[in-house]
Amino acid sequence: MSENAIRFLGLEKEYKEGFWRTRKLVVKNVSFDVPAGQIFGFLGANGAGKTTSIKVALGLQSATRGKVEIFGESVENAHSRARIGFLPERPYFHLNLAAAEFLDFHRRLYGTPVPGKKRPTNKELLKLVGLPDVGDKLLRNFSKGMLQRIGLAQALINDPDLVILDEPMSGLDPVGRREVRNLMVELNRLGKTVFFSSHILADIESICQRIAFLEKGELKYCGKIEDLFAREALEYEIIFRPAKDSPAAQFEGLGRLHPHGKEDCRLSVAGEADARRVTEKLWAMGAAVTSFGPAHRSLEDILFGEKGGGNAIGTGRDRA
Amino acid sequence: MLSVLVGIALNSWKQMVRDRIFYVVLIVAFLMLGFSYLLATLTIVESRKILLDFGFSAVSIASGFTAVYIGIVAVAREIEQRTIYTVVSKPISRSTYLLGKFIGSLCVLAASHVLLSFNIVAILWLMGEAVPTGFVACLFLIFLETVVLLSFAFLCSSFTSSMLSIGLTVGFFLIGRSNSSFQTLGERALSEGGRALARGLYYIAPNLERFNIRDVVAYGRAFPQEMLWVGLAYSAAYVLVCLCASCLIIRSRDLP
Numbered sequence: 157m158s159e160n161a162i163r164f165l166g167l168e169k170e171y172k173e174g175f176w177r178t179r180k181l182v183v184k185n186v187s188f189d190v191p192a193g194q195i196f197g198f199l200g201a202n203g204a205g206k207t208t209s210i211k212v213a214l215g216l217q218s219a220t221r222g223k224v225e226i227f228g229e230s231v232e233n234a235h236s237r238a239r240i241g242f243l244p245e246r247p248y249f250h251l252n253l254a255a256a257e258f259l260d261f262h263r264r265l266y267g268t269p270v271p272g273k274k275r276p277t278n279k280e281l282l283k284l285v286g287l288p289d290v291g292d293k294l295l296r297n298f299s300k301g302m303l304q305r306i307g308l309a310q311a312l313i314n315d316p317d318l319v320i321l322d323e324p325m326s327g328l329d330p331v332g333r334r335e336v337r338n339l340m341v342e343l344n345r346l347g348k349t350v351f352f353s354s355h356i357l358a359d360i361e362s363i364c365q366r367i368a369f370l371e372k373g374e375l376k377y378c379g380k381i382e383d384l385f386a387r388e389a390l391e392y393e394i395i396f397r398p399a400k401d402s403p404a405a406q407f408e409g410l411g412r413l414h415p416h417g418k419e420d421c422r423l424s425v426a427g428e429a430d431a432r433r434v435t436e437k438l439w440a441m442g443a444a445v446t447s448f449g450p451a452h453r454s455l456e457d458i459l460f461g462e463k464g465g466g467n468a469i470g471t472g473r474d475r476a
Numbered sequence: 477m478l479s480v481l482v483g484i485a486l487n488s489w490k491q492m493v494r495d496r497i498f499y500v501v502l503i504v505a506f507l508m509l510g511f512s513y514l515l516a517t518l519t520i521v522e523s524r525k526i527l528l529d530f531g532f533s534a535v536s537i538a539s540g541f542t543a544v545y546i547g548i549v550a551v552a553r554e555i556e557q558r559t560i561y562t563v564v565s566k567p568i569s570r571s572t573y574l575l576g577k578f579i580g581s582l583c584v585l586a587a588s589h590v591l592l593s594f595n596i597v598a599i600l601w602l603m604g605e606a607v608p609t610g611f612v613a614c615l616f617l618i619f620l621e622t623v624v625l626l627s628f629a630f631l632c633s634s635f636t637s638s639m640l641s642i643g644l645t646v647g648f649f650l651i652g653r654s655n656s657s658f659q660t661l662g663e664r665a666l667s668e669g670g671r672a673l674a675r676g677l678y679y680i681a682p683n684l685e686r687f688n689i690r691d692v693v694a695y696g697r698a699f700p701q702e703m704l705w706v707g708l709a710y711s712a713a714y715v716l717v718c719l720c721a722s723c724l725i726i727r728s729r730d731l732p
Contacts, residue, residue, distance in 0.1 A: 214565040217730040238567040248558035250487065252494035264483035265566040310562060 159227065161318045161349040162190040162213060166222035169208050181373060183208050185222070188368050188378040190351050192227075192317070195344045197360035198353040199459070200370035206353040207245055209370070210322050214242055226318065238266065241316035245323045247303035251296035255282065255306055258295060262310040273315060281309040286335060300327045308339065319343055321352035325359055337363055361455045369459055377459070384458055391451040392431035394423045399442035406441070410434045424451060480568055481576045488580025492546050498584070501545065505538030505592050513599045524605050528694040531596040536618050536690070539589050543622040544645045546584055547629025550577040551722075552638035555731060564731070571723040574630070578719060581626055589619050610693040613704055620711040621687035625649055627718035628682075634722040635729065652684030686710050 169183040183205040190196045200206045211217040213224045215231045229236035249258060259278045269275050282288055285305040290298075298306065304327055311319055321340075325333045340350045341363055354360055360367055361381065368378040377384060394411075397420050398404060404421060407413055411425035411434060423438075425431040431448065438445055492498055512530030516523040551574065554560040564570055593615045600607055628648050632641035655678060662674030687707050692699045 211731070216561060216565060218728075234567050234569050236567075237565060240565070242562065242565045244558065244561045246558075248561055250491055250559055252491050253487070257490065261483055261487045262562065262566070265480055265563065265568055267477075267480055267567070307562070 159192045160189045160225075161192040161227060162351060163225040163228075164188050164209065164213070164222070165225065167209060167212060167219055167224060168221040169205070169212060169217065170220040181220075183212075184373040186370070186373075186375045187222075188375060190349065190368075191366070192349050193344070193347060194365045195340055195350045195363050196352075197364035197367040198351060198370070199355070199357070199360055199367050200353070201355055203372075204355075204370040205373040206370055207322055210320060210353060214240070214320065238314070239317040241311035241314060241319045243304075243307045243311040243319075243321045243324055245326065247300070247307045247327075249295050249303060249307065249310075252294065254292050254294050255287070255298075256291040258306065259310060259313060263313050266314040269314075275313065275315055281312060282306075284312070284339070285309045301329060301332050304328055304332070304336075308336070312343075316348065318349045318351065321350070323354060324352055325354060325356060333359065357456045357459070381455065384455070390427065392425050392428060393447070393449060393451040394425065394431060394435055394438065394445060395420055395447035396423070396438050396443040396445045397421075399444075402442065407438070407443075410437060420446065477572065480572055481579065484563070484568075484573060484576025485580035485583065488550055488577050489583050492549065492581065492584045493587075495549065497545060498542065498588070501538055501542050502588060502591065505534055506595060508534035508538070509592070509595050509599060513602065516599075516603060523603070524600075524608075525694050527599060527603065527605070528596075528608065528611075529690070531599065532614060532618065532690040532694065535589070535592045535596065535615065536621070538592055539585065539618060539622040540625055540649060542588050543585055543626040544629050544642060544649075546581045547626045547645065548633055548638045548641050550581045551630055551633035551726075552636070552641045555633075556638055558732070560731060570726045574634070574723055574726055575719070578627070578630060581630075582623065585622055585626060586619070589615070589622070608693055608696055610689060610699050613699065614689050614693040617687040617689060617704070617707050620707050621684050624652075624682065624684070624687075624711050624714045624718075627715040627722075631718040631722045631725075634725040648682060649684065652682035655681050655683040656685055682714065683710075 164186050167183055167186045168181065170179050170181050172178065173180050186205070186209060198206050198209070208217065209224075212219050213226065213231055215234065215237060218232075224231045226236040227239060231237075250261075253261065256278050259281060263275060266275075276284070278291060279288075282291060285308045287302060287305050287309070290302070290306075295303065295306065304324070308321075308324065311321065319340075324336050324340075328336060337359060340352065344350050364381060366378070366380050367384075369376045395416055398407070404413065407421060407423065411423040411430075414422045414424070416422035423434060425434050428450075435445055435448055509531055512527050512534060515530060516527035519526055554563075554577075560573070564573055596615075597607060625645060625648070629641060629645045632644045636644070658674050658678035658681060662671050662678060665671040665674055686703070687710075689699045689703060
């Protein structure tokens with residue numbers, strides 16, 4: 157059996173809010189495993205409970221009920237964090253330090269290195285995150301993107317087995333986002349487990365082997381992305397142009413009808429045989445079928461359906 | 477463990493000595509000391525007493541302000557600005573973090589105190605006056621008072637916001653400086669209940685007057701030597717209690 161890097165076991169987190177300290181459950185009985193050696197995407201809209209779950213996993217907050225284990229060790233034990241590298245959601249760093257001082261300080265927090273395990277030097281780390289010549293520069297003079305990169309460098313300073321990144325692409329330009337994605341893939345190639353949260357579906361879809369999807373504090377899905385796609389019934393899409401003076405309403409019974417461009421329509425039909433029958437009907441009704449084939453549904457379509465979930469999940473295009 | 481502690485203390489030191497507000501406090505203190513020199517040169521009699529009076533007060537105010545400020549910056553602001561995240565998510569205990577921060581802050585406080593003290597010596601030298609008996613003891617007691625303030629600021633920072641911590645620490649300072657009035661109140665109270673209440677407050681509230689020999693030294697009078705040991709023991713007890721309480725609180729606290 158493969159080792160689990162992280163285990164969420166019935167995690168619940170409750171906050172007290174407002175003057176009357178009313179209780180609000182923000183993470184509800186979340187249980188899932190993050191197998192070692194994978195890139196694992198933790199997905200959910202803003203406020204879904206991702207950051208809270210990560211904070212509990214790092215010992216920054218305590219669980220109301222349930223627990224989290226890191227490589228089999230309870231997170232209540234500070235030693236469990238020895239194999240972790242962590243980058244918080246926004247770069248909250250000591251801005252009065254120079255980049256090299258900042259890295260030296262974080263390296264020192266890990267104590268004496270384990271014999272046989274070599275920790276990367278500042279030069280190697282800064283080169284890795286694309287900031288080769290900034291060792292003497294104070295962090296207060298860094299741009300947001302540069303702070304994100306130096307944050308990544310400190311997350312890798314102990315040559316961690318597990319890298320936890322909370323929204324690592326936020327605040328980065330498209331080039332920076334691609335570089336971070338590539339870095340995560342490279343870290344995974346080196347045998348590290350990468351666990352990162354995001355609400356940008358495109359980021360998760362492109363590199364993750366497994367995902368967990370959280371909605372309003374509840375775990376909605378956990379597993380491989382391909383299983384999620386396979387679980388969906390194969391749909392076919394037919395794009396056609398109706399005959400002139402032919403109302404669109406008459407096609408509604410044939411499948412799910414969507415507008416497609418100015419004059420064309422798109423019909424979604426389950427199964428190939430039905431799709432062929434519908435196509436013949438369309439021809440008979442005088443419509444010109446311009447495209448016929450299996451639908452390519454995105455992760456966004458699968459997780460949120462046609463309604464899009466109505467929340468703050470981004471597709472990647474809107475955040476570029 | 478020791479290396480981590482030193483690392484946190486060193487980082488705390490670097491953070492604070494690069495903070496512009498710290499220098500603003502020092503500049504204001506130097507200006508106050510300069511003013512005391514000016515005032516002393518304009519006075520015909522007791523110029524040394526005026527210089528020492530103003531000098532000790534300037535050092536006391538500046539060191540007190542520094543203690544409150546760095547005490548708040550070291551913990552409450554770290555929690556508010558979330559710079560604490562990447563530190564306590566490492567394999568260190570929060571008590572180690574707090575202790576390291578305290579050591580770093582204590583070093584900054586000591587350095588600024590020594591700098592200001594040398595400034596008074598320089599002014600005395602400029603005026604051709606000798607350093608009076610008890611001068612070092614007086615400044616040492618002022619330092620101990622600011623260390624108590626620093627530890628109380630740490631305690632407040634461990635459970636509340638920076639603004640509230642400032643308010644509570646300033647309140648602690650004011651009550652501590654006027655502690656003897658509780659005793660006077662007790663003596664003048666008409667009812668037995670009032671006397672008991674005033675007596676209780678006198679013992680519960682901090683007594684920062686234990687660190688005050690400024691007037692005695694400024695007038696060139698001898699001061700009871702045991703005040704040094706009493707002050708040292710009193711401040712050590714306060715620091716110990718405040719730090720232990722801070723550690724207990726911060727260990728169980730959820731970070732925002």
